[in-house]
Amino acid sequence: MPPRLPAARFLPQLTTSPSPSPKPRPNRRRKPPPFPDPYALPPPPSAFPSYEPPPFFRYELIHRSTRSRARVGRLHTPHGVVDTPGFVAVATNAALKAVDHRPLAAELQLIFCNTYHLMLHPGPEVVAKAGGLHSFMNRDAPIITDSGGFQVFSLAHGSGATFRSYRDGTRMLLTPETSVAAQKAFGADIIVPLDELPPYHIERDALHRSVLLSHRWEARSLQTHLDDRRKQAMYAVVHGGIDEDLRAMSAEYLGSLPFDGYGIGGSLGKNRDELFELLRFVMPRLPPDRPNHLLGIADVDSIVGAVPLGVDTFDSCFPTRLGRHGTLLTRRFGRVQIRQSKWKSTFEPPDWEGGLRGHSLAYLHHLWKTHEPMAATLLTLHNIHYMSEMMGRMRQAILNDEI
Structure with missing residues (x-):
């Protein structure tokens, strides 16, 4: 049995003159910045110039039906004409899956590439060195890119604009400015501002805050774009879920800004009936002299129902x-x-x-x-x-x- 140690071994050593108490250290922790007001309004339309179609992009109205809001038009872009109404195929990684896009330029006048995936690989720097997406993927026809926000908020489960690459775990920050910078490097004919994608089931107050956030982000994106256009058009994204008041507010505000076109985004209803009801309300509130695009929906039945309501282009991998x-x-x-x-x-x-x-x-x-x-x-x-x-x-x- 090992010998017992003296109890004094475990007691503090007392001295006749106790040491002075240490001076308290100053608190060097910085106060966190104030949380931004979730109800803060975006900059007023007066902060932007009035809209004038740029020489490199314009919408030409050819005919409006006498039976509905359906219309035939043309988008004139730096890389060719897009006839509308038109279907836009999705080339996520600058490629149509399983097929070569090059022989299809006449049928797919406009294709959609995803900024989120292209930011992760090969990266904006590589695409820019290649001369932009058109040169990189050998396409002499129009291209549209999104902001990357849809994938961030869906794949990252709504964690915000900070996300980790699904390829190597790298932590990345997506802001209105970095999204526009990436799309400038990609060189698409049409680019999209950063917006937030709220779910369908969301309380009205939370949806209101989300719409205001998207408006602030879109205004920042637009200002960044206007500072360096590079022969690119920018479409706004109208939000508001299926709430008519919020949709009207979004259409009115974004419609007063010098965007070149308008996307209908966010939650578009739980079924086609809600989608069509939403479009009946929203489409008359968009500027008629500019094109519009229904984001993420292009199945046959939805196209057949949405064209008479005035939708110009549709994108989907359907x-x-x-x-x-x-x-x-x-x-x-x-x-x-x-x-x-x-x-x-x-x-x-x-x-x-x-x-x-x-x-x-x-x-x-x-x-x-x-x-x-x-x-x-x-x-x-x-x-x-x-x-x-x-x-x-x-x-x-x-x-x-x-x-």
Whole structure:
């Protein structure tokens, strides 16, 4: 058994003259900056110049239907003309998945690239060194980029404008100024200001604060853009969820600023009925001399319902994703699930014209069942052709006052 240690070993050593008490250290912790007022108003319209179409970008109205708010127009951009109403395919990483975008410039007059993903890789510096997105991806046709905010707030679960790269964990800060700087480096024809994306289920007061925040961010983005335009147009993003008062406030404020066009963003309703009701309210409140864009929605039924309400362009990965997952959009057979065995002996093309006229459904079924990579390519190509032809028919119907 080990010997016991003296109790004095564990007691403080007393001295006859206690040491003086140490001087208190000054508190060097800085006071945190005051939290910004969530109800602070954005700068007034008088802080910006009045709108004049720049020489490198303008909207040309060709015809407005006598039956609805549908209209046919053209966007004139530095890299070509975009006919509206038009479908905009999403090339997330400056590439359409499974297909080469170069032969599709005539059908996809405008494509959408994602700032968030391109900031993470290869980065704005690399794209700028390549001469911008058009040179980097070898596209001599118009491009639009978003602000990156949608992915930050959705992928980062609403954590704010500070996020970590999903590639290597690098901590990154997205502000109105850094978003615009990245889009300047990318050199897209149309860029978008930073905004906040609130969820559908949100209290009215929180939604109000979010709209004001988006307005402040969009005003900062616009000022940064106007200081160095670089032959780029900027679209505002109108917010307010399905609250008509907030949507009206957003449309009125942003419509008074010198934006080149207007996106309809934020929560757009829980179903198509709410979407169409929202568009009926919002579209008449946007400046009629400038183009508009419905952000993130471009399925067939939504396009058919939104064009008569005055929407010019639509973006979505809907048709290309369907193709990669084995679904064809056809006029002849409706939606075709190519994996189904009923197409095994159908030696006819999906449609009478356009698309995959040179390939039968039986052949496409065979490619899919044998896991040939070309199956995804051919189905994606067909769906792009389908969307292009559908938009062309809609433009002609508007010209004929049939829509």
